[in-house]
Amino acid sequence: DTEVTQTPKHLVMGMTNKKSLKCEQHMGHRAMYWYKQKAKKPPELMFVYSYEKLSINESVPSRFSPECPNSSLLNLHLHALQPEDSALYLCASSQDGRGYQPQHFGDGTRLSIL
């Protein structure tokens, strides 16, 4: 069982829809991450939150909007997505973001854009 929980597991949406992905961890971790993973590719970093503040935005289009309401929750708000945004979206957390700490991953949300 994963310690990072992502909901929903699957999401199908049209290009004009607004939806949100949710990630939750109760390990007391203070660094949280969003990754995008296309089929047969490695995860690509999108955003890093450290102590609930956005620390890194890897030049992600504005149609993706992250939010960290508290230390346990991380959301990714989606609006006006494109078909190429179809992918597995992974959330991860680490203790406080230091380089030697492993990241703990959720099972992801598989997103399909019609």
Added chain:
Amino acid sequence: AQSVTQLDSQVPVFEEAPVELRCNYSSSVSVYLFWYVQYPNQGLQLLLKYLSGSTLVKGINGFEAEFNKSQTSFHLRKPSVHISDTAEYFCAVSEVSGGYQKVTFGTGTKLQVIP
């Protein structure tokens, strides 16, 4: 800037045979190295990590890896594979950039265990 190279995209191996998955890295700062495994329709699970100290690192599920600084390698090995080891394996290097952790993953190696 850091980078990770996994030269083998697929490695077929018979059940109970040994396997080695290769990983080479480059990094301009202190190196923290990880191997993750991804089973179908799941997230990534940590297999093992090298932070410092002994160059031979043991992980879960009977896997081990050896850090070789002169060859900038961190190859993953298992002496006898099982069908359940069929999965995608990612080598990763971690560094601190602007005060925050950034992890760079290799392109992955799909291990296919043949019965």
